[in-house]
Amino acid sequence: MNETDLITKLTAGLPANDSVHTGPGDDCAVLKFGDQTLLFKTDAIVEGIHFERDTPPEKIGRKALARTLSDIAAMAGTPTHALVTLGRCEDHDPEHLMHIYDGLKSLALEHSVNIVGGEITTLPKLTLSISLIGTVEQPVLRSGSQMGDAIFVSGELGGSLADHHLTFQPRLTEARWLVSHFEVHAMIDLSDGLATDLRHLLNEHTGAELRSPAVPISRAAKLAAKENPSSKTALLAALTDGEDYELLFTVSPKTAVAVLDGWKAQFPDTPLHCIGKITDTPGITLRDDKGARTLTLHGYDHLN
Amino acid sequence: MNETDLITKLTAGLPANDSVHTGPGDDCAVLKFGDQTLLFKTDAIVEGIHFERDTPPEKIGRKALARTLSDIAAMAGTPTHALVTLGRCEDHDPEHLMHIYDGLKSLALEHSVNIVGGEITTLPKLTLSISLIGTVEQPVLRSGSQMGDAIFVSGELGGSLADHHLTFQPRLTEARWLVSHFEVHAMIDLSDGLATDLRHLLNEHTGAELRSPAVPISRAAKLAAKENPSSKTALLAALTDGEDYELLFTVSPKTAVAVLDGWKAQFPDTPLHCIGKITDTPGITLRDDKGARTLTLHGYDHLN
Structure with a gap:
C-alpha cells in the first residue's frame, strides 16, 4: 500500500460536521467559528529527511515554521x-x-x-512539528480551477536542496495581494515538485498543458545540470524537484495579463510566469517547438 | 539543564500580541478570535514512553486523543x-x-x-501527535486558586499504568458542568501525579495542606502495594503516580459542600473528594492523625 492509498484509507469516514468547510486533502483545513474562518495546519520535519545533522540549528527552526506558513499562503x-x-x-x-x-x-x-506553547518529548531523531492557526477572508482551495484557466507560478523552480529549502520566504504577502486584486480559482504551494503538485489542481476531467520554454528554471538547477551532465536536465529538475515553496495558481485567461502586470509592479524582485493552461485532456502535457510529451511524476512518458 | 529550565529558556521572549489570552504554561493556550475564545493544544505520545510495542493499536489511538481532550477538560x-x-x-x-x-x-x-487532516511522516519510533482546537465560554486557568480554597479531585488515584492510562474517560462533561454551576478558581488535569501537578495551582505565596486519609486511592494502587510490599505504599502511589487524567480544582470553602452534593447527584458513579485546602505556607503538607509531612515530587521529606 503506498502513502496516498494509506492516507485515503486512514482518513475514510472521519467525523466532520458543518463547522468543517474543508477537511483533509487541501493545504490547510478550513474551519468556521461564528463569523470567523480559520485555517488549521500541522507539519513536521525530521532529521535525515528534511534537514541533516549538521544543518545550522537556526535554519532548522526557520524551515519548520516556514513550511507551515507556506501552506497558509497557499490558501491566501x-x-x-x-x-x-x-x-x-x-x-x-x-x-x-x-x-x-x-x-x-x-x-x-x-x-x-x-508562539503560544508546545511541548518537548524524547525521540530517537530530532523532530520539529508545528501546529498553526491562521485567519482567512476567502480561502482559495486546490479544487477551483476551470477549463482554459491560465496557470501561473511564482519564483524559479528546481535545485532547492542546494540552499533554497532552508531560506525560502513563504509567499504570504503575495498570495493575499493576489486574492485581494483578482479572482484566483485554485492555488497550492509547491512542496513535492510541479509535476506532482500541479495534479492536485486537476481532476478526472481536466489536465494541464505546459509550454516548456515558459517554465522558470532556477540558477541552482541550471548549475547542477551543468556540473553534472549525467543527472537530470535543468528543465526536469524544475519540473520534479521538491521544496520550491512557490505559489502555483490559476486564473481566468481574461485576467492573465492584468495579473502579470500587477504582480510585476507590486513585486518587482519576484518573478511570476504564466506556464500554461488548464485543458480538458487529463494528465499533464509538456509542449515545445519540437512537439508534445506527457509529464509523469518523475519524468516524461513519450514524445507524441 | 533540566526539562523545566529548558522549556523556560526556550519559551522566553516568545512573540505574543493581544489575541493571546493565555500562552505557554497552562493546559491549553487560550486565544481570542473576534467574539470567539478558542483553546489550542498539542500533545504527542511515543512508543516505549507512553505505550508499548504490544499495546493494542486501538488503545494507542484512543490514548493519544484522550490525553489532549483531558487538557481541554482542564480548562472547561x-x-x-x-x-x-x-x-x-x-x-x-x-x-x-x-x-x-x-x-x-x-x-x-x-x-x-x-478530525480535519494531519500527516504521515517517517520516524524510528511510532509516534502519534494530536493538535486540537476547542471552544470555551470562560476558561479556568491554573493560576486562580485563592487562600483557603477547598481542593477537590475527581476519581481515584494511582496505579494508572495497570490499565487506566489506556482507557480513561477525559472529564469533559464533568468540567463543563462544574463551571456552569460553580465558580471554579483553578483547575488542571492530573497527568504527572498529584504531587507534581498540584504545584501548578500554587505560587510562591501559597501552599496546599492535604489530609492523607482523604486522598482517594485506586484499587489498582492498593493491589500493587499489597502484591509488592517492597514497592511504594498505596498512598504514595496515589500521590505520585502519573497518568490519572482526573480533574484537580479549587473552589471557595463556602461552596465546597454544594459542589460535593451537586456532583454526587449529577455523577453518582464518579467519586469526588475534597482532599485539602490552599494555605499561605508554600509547598505541600500532608497531614494525618500522627502529624504532618512535607510532600516532595516523589515522596515525603520529613515528619514535622
Missing part, C-alpha cells in the same frame, strides 16, 4: 498562532535547541505569528 | 477539531495503523470532535 491566509512540538534525544545539547528556537522565533516575529 | 472547554500527525517506521504494517485510527476515530465521534 494570515498565520496567527503556533504551537511547537520538539522531539529530541535525551542527550541533545540544550544550546542547539535554543538556536533552533531562535530561528523559529525570528521568522515568527517577521510574520507576526504568536 | 469543548473540543471541536483535531489534526493527527502519525510518525511511523517505513515497514510499519498498514493494518496496525488503521487500527490506531479506529481507536482515535471512535473516541472522536464520542466527543463530536472533527
Whole structure:
C-alpha cells in the first residue's frame, strides 16, 4: 500500500460536521467559528529527511515554521498562532535547541505569528512539528480551477536542496495581494515538485498543458545540470524537484495579463510566469517547438 | 539543564500580541478570535514512553486523543477539531495503523470532535501527535486558586499504568458542568501525579495542606502495594503516580459542600473528594492523625 492509498484509507469516514468547510486533502483545513474562518495546519520535519545533522540549528527552526506558513499562503491566509512540538534525544545539547528556537522565533516575529506553547518529548531523531492557526477572508482551495484557466507560478523552480529549502520566504504577502486584486480559482504551494503538485489542481476531467520554454528554471538547477551532465536536465529538475515553496495558481485567461502586470509592479524582485493552461485532456502535457510529451511524476512518458 | 529550565529558556521572549489570552504554561493556550475564545493544544505520545510495542493499536489511538481532550477538560472547554500527525517506521504494517485510527476515530465521534487532516511522516519510533482546537465560554486557568480554597479531585488515584492510562474517560462533561454551576478558581488535569501537578495551582505565596486519609486511592494502587510490599505504599502511589487524567480544582470553602452534593447527584458513579485546602505556607503538607509531612515530587521529606 503506498502513502496516498494509506492516507485515503486512514482518513475514510472521519467525523466532520458543518463547522468543517474543508477537511483533509487541501493545504490547510478550513474551519468556521461564528463569523470567523480559520485555517488549521500541522507539519513536521525530521532529521535525515528534511534537514541533516549538521544543518545550522537556526535554519532548522526557520524551515519548520516556514513550511507551515507556506501552506497558509497557499490558501491566501494570515498565520496567527503556533504551537511547537520538539522531539529530541535525551542527550541533545540544550544550546542547539535554543538556536533552533531562535530561528523559529525570528521568522515568527517577521510574520507576526504568536508562539503560544508546545511541548518537548524524547525521540530517537530530532523532530520539529508545528501546529498553526491562521485567519482567512476567502480561502482559495486546490479544487477551483476551470477549463482554459491560465496557470501561473511564482519564483524559479528546481535545485532547492542546494540552499533554497532552508531560506525560502513563504509567499504570504503575495498570495493575499493576489486574492485581494483578482479572482484566483485554485492555488497550492509547491512542496513535492510541479509535476506532482500541479495534479492536485486537476481532476478526472481536466489536465494541464505546459509550454516548456515558459517554465522558470532556477540558477541552482541550471548549475547542477551543468556540473553534472549525467543527472537530470535543468528543465526536469524544475519540473520534479521538491521544496520550491512557490505559489502555483490559476486564473481566468481574461485576467492573465492584468495579473502579470500587477504582480510585476507590486513585486518587482519576484518573478511570476504564466506556464500554461488548464485543458480538458487529463494528465499533464509538456509542449515545445519540437512537439508534445506527457509529464509523469518523475519524468516524461513519450514524445507524441 | 533540566526539562523545566529548558522549556523556560526556550519559551522566553516568545512573540505574543493581544489575541493571546493565555500562552505557554497552562493546559491549553487560550486565544481570542473576534467574539470567539478558542483553546489550542498539542500533545504527542511515543512508543516505549507512553505505550508499548504490544499495546493494542486501538488503545494507542484512543490514548493519544484522550490525553489532549483531558487538557481541554482542564480548562472547561469543548473540543471541536483535531489534526493527527502519525510518525511511523517505513515497514510499519498498514493494518496496525488503521487500527490506531479506529481507536482515535471512535473516541472522536464520542466527543463530536472533527478530525480535519494531519500527516504521515517517517520516524524510528511510532509516534502519534494530536493538535486540537476547542471552544470555551470562560476558561479556568491554573493560576486562580485563592487562600483557603477547598481542593477537590475527581476519581481515584494511582496505579494508572495497570490499565487506566489506556482507557480513561477525559472529564469533559464533568468540567463543563462544574463551571456552569460553580465558580471554579483553578483547575488542571492530573497527568504527572498529584504531587507534581498540584504545584501548578500554587505560587510562591501559597501552599496546599492535604489530609492523607482523604486522598482517594485506586484499587489498582492498593493491589500493587499489597502484591509488592517492597514497592511504594498505596498512598504514595496515589500521590505520585502519573497518568490519572482526573480533574484537580479549587473552589471557595463556602461552596465546597454544594459542589460535593451537586456532583454526587449529577455523577453518582464518579467519586469526588475534597482532599485539602490552599494555605499561605508554600509547598505541600500532608497531614494525618500522627502529624504532618512535607510532600516532595516523589515522596515525603520529613515528619514535622
